[in-house]
Amino acid sequence: MIENSAKAVELVNLSKTFITSTRGKVHAVQNVNLTINPGEFVTLLGPSGCGKTTLLRMIAGFEMPSDGHIMINGEDVISKTPDKRDLGMVFQNYALFPHLNVFNNIAYGLKIQKLSKEEMEKRVLEGLKTVQMDNFAERVPAQMSGGQQQRVALVRALVLHPGVLLFDEPLSNLDAKLRLHMRDEIRRIQKEIGITSIYVTHDQSEAMAMSDKIVILKDGIIQQVGNPQEIYQHPANEFVANFIGKANILEGKIISKEKNDVVIDIDKVKYEVHTNTRWNVNDSVKIVVRPEAIEVGKEDMTGTVVKTIYMGVSQDYWINFQGKELEVSDYNPSSKQIYPENGPIFFGFKEKSLHILEPET
Numbered sequence: 001m002i003e004n005s006a007k008a009v010e011l012v013n014l015s016k017t018f019i020t021s022t023r024g025k026v027h028a029v030q031n032v033n034l035t036i037n038p039g040e041f042v043t044l045l046g047p048s049g050c051g052k053t054t055l056l057r058m059i060a061g062f063e064m065p066s067d068g069h070i071m072i073n074g075e076d077v078i079s080k081t082p083d084k085r086d087l088g089m090v091f092q093n094y095a096l097f098p099h100l101n102v103f104n105n106i107a108y109g110l111k112i113q114k115l116s117k118e119e120m121e122k123r124v125l126e127g128l129k130t131v132q133m134d135n136f137a138e139r140v141p142a143q144m145s146g147g148q149q150q151r152v153a154l155v156r157a158l159v160l161h162p163g164v165l166l167f168d169e170p171l172s173n174l175d176a177k178l179r180l181h182m183r184d185e186i187r188r189i190q191k192e193i194g195i196t197s198i199y200v201t202h203d204q205s206e207a208m209a210m211s212d213k214i215v216i217l218k219d220g221i222i223q224q225v226g227n228p229q230e231i232y233q234h235p236a237n238e239f240v241a242n243f244i245g246k247a248n249i250l251e252g253k254i255i256s257k258e259k260n261d262v263v264i265d266i267d268k269v270k271y272e273v274h275t276n277t278r279w280n281v282n283d284s285v286k287i288v289v290r291p292e293a294i295e296v297g298k299e300d301m302t303g304t305v306v307k308t309i310y311m312g313v314s315q316d317y318w319i320n321f322q323g324k325e326l327e328v329s330d331y332n333p334s335s336k337q338i339y340p341e342n343g344p345i346f347f348g349f350k351e352k353s354l355h356i357l358e359p360e361t
């Protein structure tokens with residue numbers, strides 16, 4: 001057994017391969033290594049089929065890994081059943097018992113733990129207070145909205161005082177407005193209690209708004225782990241750059257280098273870029289620049305306006321440049337010159353806004 005109590009969850013070389021009759025071997029999760037610290041809110045994010053649910057189900061104990069280790073609070077839990085892993089779970093479909101009222105739904109797990117009646121009542125009522133539903137103890141699920149049912153599901157998991165809370169797309173059944181409200185609510189409660197949480201979603205804005213750490217997956221392989229700022233500003237590769245936010249990908253050549261600072265030629269304009277990677281002079285590189293990092297009116301480069309839209313907070317342009325279309329968001333447009341469609345436009349890149357991409361894994 002591998003032990004390390006300073007980490008809440010540790011995944012070591014974790015893999016899952018499904019053998020299917022139609023698709024042969026499906027490598028759903030491949031050699032995942034990940035450390036989650038106590039109290040962290042970590043989101044598994046990626047497109048459909050990237051392996052996030054399989055990863056969560058392995059941690060929960062519903063799916064047996066093909067290879068690797070899962071440590072929870074320093075203990076290898078691979079051979080333990082889900083109920084012995086010190087975990088709570090919140091599902092997309094709430095999974096409440098329809099015939100039980102809110103009190104009994106929440107108390108269900110506490111009864112199995114054989115808590116005293118007083119302690120049980122105390123925990124249920126305290127939990128309901130946390131989600132501002134003190135008056136709902138007598139209602140059955142059918143008498144509540146989706147958001148209220150999801151709050152009850154959250155309390156039901158929390159009252160068991162698990163070491164780690166797992167969320168499987170808990171907000172996907174709610175309408176857009178309620179999703180925004182509930183994500184703030186979940187994050188508030190999670191911070192208040194300080195419970196280590198692993199959250200699965202395919203919604204990038206949800207991941208950005210809630211997470212301490214985001215894990216980006218593609219084809220079962222981790223592409224990048226970082227906080228929202230790192231992932232947005234320094235995406236590891238083209239996949240991450242395109243998956244989180246909007247990205248313009250340009251090609252350039254390294255023309256000089258001093259330690260970690262390189263000068264890149266992009267269409268005969270030279271830009272200094274700080275990089276942590278071992279690029280060499282004459283290397284061709286791909287560079288990401290976000291739409292808001294392009295300065296309209298700067299006379300470094302010229303393109304043609306293909307389309308422009310006034311968005312209120314910004315004037316957005318689609319510019320033909322080097323045969324590619326660049327997307328640009330020019331913020332606070334009211335005091336600025338607007339470049340009309342089909343005409344020329346001058347632009348350049350803001351300082352420290354370029355980031356060199358790594359090849360994809």
Ligand SMILES: Nc1ncnc2c1ncn2[C@@H]1O[C@H](COP(=O)(O)OP(=O)(O)OP(=O)(O)O)[C@@H](O)[C@H]1O
Pocket residue numbers: 018019020026027028046047048049050051052053054055202
């Ligand atoms: N029980 C299974 N048998 C065979 N293949 C499976 C099984 N479960 C998942 N897979 C496959 O493993 C891969 C990862 O699936 P998984 O459900 O983990 O992805 P996901 O990122 O959660 O996708 P989604 O967002 O659509 O739920 C997919 O190719 C999927 O078809």
